Amino acid sequence: KVVLFDSDGDDITVENLQSLAGFTDLRVSKLGEDGLITNVIDSAVNLGLGGAKDSTRVTGTLKLVSPNPFSLDQKAATRATGILLNDAAIADGHTTLTFDPGHGLAIGASFTIAGETGAPIHYVTGVSTNDISFVPALVNGHGVQDNDAITIGTETPGYYVDGSSTGTLKNLTQIRINTAVLAGDSISIIDAALDKVAQMRSDLGAIENRLAYTVSNLMNIAEKTADARSRLDDA
Structure with a gap:
């Protein structure tokens, strides 16, 4: 949440x-x-x-506002929701499905098989050396039938839709206070503009400091050059 x-x-x-x-x-x-x-x-x-x-x-x-470019990473990926089995070799009910334990089902996880009478729930009960495996059980005298689908109960983590999108640029000409929402948006626009002005002032201050340092160095060079010329004239 x-x-x-x-x-x-x-x-x-x-x-x-x-x-x-x-x-x-x-x-x-x-x-x-x-x-x-x-x-x-x-x-x-x-x-x-x-x-x-x-x-x-x-x-x-949720509205995210910033005067600078940014991205949002929810650290989660949408997982697959099902696996379709359509090989005739699985009809004997003894085909083993193996999942990577880092990305697949855990012990105790449930799954259902489409087409079964009563829609019984199956559970993962065993673990191999490296992978998690299970064998579809016999139901009503037969196993998984040809072209049946095994649907794995999973969830899609994260709060935000996957994919990239471009934010809408706002400026001071779009300030409105007709509603509370527009007034809040206007405050965000003004805050972002003030932040941008502060950044520009900081950048200009740094440039001004470098120019002042350069001017000071040039003045020192001119003074030393004049001293050197005077000594040469005296010689």
Whole structure:
């Protein structure tokens, strides 16, 4: 899960602390990305004394802002969800399927075989020297049939869609405060612009320091050259 927190490190929560009689429950609604109150997603959730819930799950979009180019790596890859067996040699029910233990099934993992009556669940029970293996069991007097598919229960880790995309560039001409969402976006745009100005000032300050050092060196060279010429004239 992704937990959002404020600048003090506290979790961001929505709670109804009202306990006085005559007050209605706190109604929590999810708005669309445009932030308009007319764009309500799903139904409102009541939080309070009379409500059936005292908490709710919030889903939405995370917006990442930076004045510099960046990338997001979620350190996870989408795993395969199934293996199709279509060899007639597996019909005897004794074919062994072997998986790399670093990427395959663990002992106790379950899988199902499409086409079986009652959809029984099979489990991995054995480990070979290097790999994890299992043998499809006989069901109703027969084993895995030709062109049957073995579907392996897996999950897709990570919160973000795989693949690369390009962010949308924003500038100060796109500042809007019509809604809370647009106002928050405007603050992000202004913060990014201020960061960029600070970076440019830092770069210009470094250049100015180098120019001042160069000018000082040139002045020293000119002074020493004049001294040398004076000594030559005296000689």
